[in-house]
Amino acid sequence: MAGDQQQQAEARAADPLHIVVFPWLAFGHLLAFLELAKRLAARGHAVTFLSTPRNVARLPPVPTALSGRVRTVALPLPPVEGLPDGAESSADVPREKADLLKLAFDGLAAPFADFLAAACARDRSKDGRLEGFEKRPDWIVVDFAHHWLCPIADQHQVPCAMFSIVLATTIAYNGSRRENAEHPRVTVDDFMPMPRWFPSPSSSSLAYRRHEAAWKAALFRPNASGVSDMERIWRTEQRCRLLAFRGCPEVEPGVFPLLAELFRKPAVPAGLLLPEAGDARGGGGRGTDDGSEEEVARHGALRWLDQQPSRSVLYVALGTEAPVTAASVHELALGLELSGVRFLWALRAPSANAAGTPLLPEGFEARTRGRGAVCAGWVPQVRVLAHAAVGAFLTHCGWGSVAESLRFGLPLVMLPFVVDQGLVARIMAERGVGVEVARRDGDGWFGRDDVAAAVRRVMVDDEGKKTLALNATRLQELVVGEDGGRQERYVDELVECLRRHGSTGTL
Incomplete structure (x- = not known):
């Protein structure tokens, strides 16, 4: 019996995953999530990329070799009073109306729920092994703004991971809800130095300037969407099984163990998602922002x-x-x-x-x-x-x-x-x-x-x-790295972490 269970576990580990990725509606986020999607697809996994119709239409093309393993699904963005017609990304709106886009984004909860219900309703084939997009999602990879998504995913027993495209040190600087309650920051001055939970002595140069700290402090206050950005992050993080980051220890030594301690769950570097090398100094490198x-x-x-x-x-x-x-x-x-x-x-x-x-x-x-x-x-x-x-x-x-x-x-x-x-x-x-x-x-x-x-x-x-x-x-x-593959190995390690902590796994 134990041998059968081991064989079943090995078979599951060998199965390609079906991963849904869902970025925030900004080009920097869309492109980073697309780069992650390409890396996952290159490893044989099926990736469903969710966004709104206009953003899907503006995505750069996926390489032909990967196109069969990356599909896009467009969710209709509901209208919000004050949001310009056709505005579906932060690049489409003036900064003073950016929070209205978050309000519209929250309106994607219903179409997302319909998508996920349909994706999870498919019956298994006779041998129990559907593959690719026919398989129910194994994971949903979300961004900072998806505080409403994880409860929907929980109803279908699909685990979520939060992928942060900003510097991992910034997330550690923000801190957990618990640390902020114990060490509250109120004034702009409070947001300038690195917080108390950073290992001492932390570098005195790693601090925000006053104008930067004022912007940071505003993230902790409610905005026109009704939910502060930090509240979005904390609610989303709380329901995710693991945290992944566009980063690596070579650039930010020591920050990933600190993040795991702060949030009490795995904090995994996904690598820098570097452009393909091509003819690196001769003009051959390509990336997600390049056209045809x-x-x-x-x-x-x-x-x-x-x-x-x-x-x-x-x-x-x-x-x-x-x-x-x-x-x-x-x-x-x-x-x-x-x-x-x-x-x-x-x-x-x-x-x-x-x-x-x-x-x-x-x-x-x-x-x-x-x-x-x-x-x-x-x-x-x-x-x-x-x-x-x-x-x-x-x-x-x-x-x-x-x-x-x-x-x-x-x-x-x-x-x-x-x-x-x-x-x-x-x-x-x-x-x-x-x-x-x-x-x-x-x-x-x-x-x-x-x-x-x-x-x-x-x-x-x-x-x-x-x-x-x-x-x-x-x-x-x-x-x-010496062999040029160090950052790709971080993606491999992320995939192994997804397998280890998937729907049948634990933290």
Whole structure:
């Protein structure tokens, strides 16, 4: 009897899983979850990717070899008064209405319940082994905002895992509900240093600036959706069997055991989900933000880079949702001009910028013509980061962008704004791979001279340039591993953890 049970357990372990992944409605989240879905599908598992119709339509294509194991299912987003028509992602709404999107997102509970009931209602075949999408879901991988989902999953006995795309240190900084009750933080000053539950002595540099802490404190207060972001995280975490993170111990040593202690459940690194290597410094790397081969080949940014000397160009990109203002765009532009370096700028219009208002200072493009290129709209970022002409990356320190840059060993000029970006910048500065643009205490204002000084330290000053480049290369080697497969092994370990703690497993 014991032998039969062992054989059955081994057979279950060999079965491909059916995993449902359901990200929050923001492109950084959608792309990271898609990257995880691709990694799971490459290991033979079936992945159902849930989102809303417009977001599903905007997803990059899955590689042909994986397309049979990744399917998308669109859930209709209910209308909410005040939310613009057709708004289905945070990129579609101004920041002051972002919480209304969370209210609409909560309205997905009913269509999700219908989806899951149908997915779990299928009868087993005669031999009891349905596969792929015919199999009832083994796991649902959720994001921070899904506080309503886990009770629905519990009704069908489908376990949930929470996948965090931000820096794991940020989740540890947020802390558990229990730790926050024991050590309450009330004022903005309370949110600046690392909290008491961090191991002592924690690095004094790992702290939020005042303007960052003010944004962080707001996450703990109810918003227009009726539920604070931290309440969403805590309710979701409470009902999940395990926590997974886009991260690895090589970048954040010691944080994963701390997370397991704080939340009293497995805290598993899923790896950095790095872009494929391709011809890494020759322009062959690809990632989820890249379009088709034809789109990439035609893109003017890559053709312009082909004409530039090796490691001479600063790539500038502040993501899709950093709270950039027209004034900060002007200061950044004038700082790039003052620095004297070559640059390629993926420029996004600030959400508050009035239609027809010039984004750049008058005469800027004429004065920098020949050494600078500004690209409005989509840019194949992974290909750009991989290009041999790119020597450094000026970034808002979104964790996804920084993780991509680590794949190619690029030093950083860092201009963080919100979320985990400040802590990402502090950690990268500690590792000696980046220089942060100086900001004014209190409101976080920066000027053109601050930008130019940071850029020159990374791209011009001989001693600093060499040291930063060397440190960036060493960190690249550390995260990739000697055989290039270190990050993929974290995905393997995540899959084993899902098997171990699945519907028949325990914590």
